[in-house]
Amino acid sequence: MTDYLRKEVKNKLINGDYSCAKEFTLSMFSGKWKIVILYHLGIDGIYRFGELKRLLPQASNKMLTKQLREMEADGIISRTIYPEIPVRVDYSITDLGQSLIPIIVAMYEWGEERLKSMKQDVKFSINEEAIK
Amino acid sequence: MTDYLRKEVKNKLINGDYSCAKEFTLSMFSGKWKIVILYHLGIDGIYRFGELKRLLPQASNKMLTKQLREMEADGIISRTIYPEIPVRVDYSITDLGQSLIPIIVAMYEWGEERLKSMKQDVKFSINEEAIK
DNA sequence: CGGAATCCATAAAGATACTG
DNA sequence: CAGTATCTTTATGGATTCCG
Numbered sequence: 001m002t003d004y005l006r007k008e009v010k011n012k013l014i015n016g017d018y019s020c021a022k023e024f025t026l027s028m029f030s031g032k033w034k035i036v037i038l039y040h041l042g043i044d045g046i047y048r049f050g051e052l053k054r055l056l057p058q059a060s061n062k063m064l065t066k067q068l069r070e071m072e073a074d075g076i077i078s079r080t081i082y083p084e085i086p087v088r089v090d091y092s093i094t095d096l097g098q099s100l101i102p103i104i105v106a107m108y109e110w111g112e113e114r115l116k117s118m119k120q121d122v123k124f125s126i127n128e129e130a131i132k
Numbered sequence: 133m134t135d136y137l138r139k140e141v142k143n144k145l146i147n148g149d150y151s152c153a154k155e156f157t158l159s160m161f162s163g164k165w166k167i168v169i170l171y172h173l174g175i176d177g178i179y180r181f182g183e184l185k186r187l188l189p190q191a192s193n194k195m196l197t198k199q200l201r202e203m204e205a206d207g208i209i210s211r212t213i214y215p216e217i218p219v220r221v222d223y224s225i226t227d228l229g230q231s232l233i234p235i236i237v238a239m240y241e242w243g244e245e246r247l248k249s250m251k252q253d254v255k256f257s258i259n260e261e262a263i264k
Numbered sequence: 265c266g267g268a269a270t271c272c273a274t275a276a277a278g279a280t281a282c283t284g
Numbered sequence: 285c286a287g288t289a290t291c292t293t294t295a296t297g298g299a300t301t302c303c304g
Contacts, residue, residue: 002134002276003275004164020243021240021241022167022168035155035158048286049285050286053286060279062278062279062287064287085285088286100242102238103238109153110231134296164296164297180266182266185266194298195297213266220266
């Protein structure tokens with residue numbers, strides 16, 4: 001629903017409907033790979049395109065590029081081109097992006113807690129029906 | 133990417149890969165309508181199916197039901213059936229779901245701030261290319 | 265009332281090949 | 285190196301009809 005979410009948020013912005021603040025925030029990091037990329041850029045610092053590819057081997061060029069471009073357009077990461085040969089491109093988080101990190105950390109902590117209690121709960125078993 | 137996210141999280145859980153805590157949290161509320169439903173149940177209290185439909189006129193039966201079932205399976209909302217005729221079904225947030233509300237509130241606040249500063253920024257204009 | 269089942273259009277993601 | 289372009293496959297969401 002990621003792309004849908006971005007389109008909806010865009011439409012709501014155009015119509016002056018700013019009542020969707022939480023969806024707007026959600027749209028910042030709810031794309032495929034976005035939250036992971038943002039977290040890494042926020043914690044580790046600068047990454048080059050190829051480094052991100054190695055970090056996320058499952059991500060295709062197309063998807064990775066798309067996510068990076070969208071996050072750049074949203075102002076939460078920045079892209080720097082060094083016109084060397086071969087060309088080099090650095091990605092880093094912006095101040096705006098950094099301001100999202102506390103939320104992502106809170107999500108990380110909530111997830112850790114939840115997974116811990118699920119493991120401890122003997123009654124918990126992975127139910128295909130329930131999760132699917 | 134919502135369904136993809138749930139599938140991935142499921143696979144990672146099955147494989148014991150619990151390193152994806154933030155994605156796991158994200159998968160709790162990143163479905164279509166989920167964050168809105170959760171927020172309303174968290175703030176307003178109990179809703180019936182029909183009330184949620186009226187709250188979200190754009191949501192189809194299928195989608196609304198799907199989101200509700202998934203959130204129920206995740207343990208963040210609960211569903212109570214009253215075998216009256218016609219049948220009545222109540223939805224409410226669980227304690228676990230309530231524990232997500234602070235994160236959603238933080239997202240709401242971030243979004244409000246961001247939208248405010250975007251409005252104040254004279255240079256900001258809605259750029260079709262940038263958002264699409 | 266609160267859904268379930270089905271069909272269908274569209275959109276999103278993967279694979280592959282190619283380029284400045 | 286850091287992407288684009290294109291094609292194909294798959295997933296997702298909408299509309300409609302029906303049911304206990």
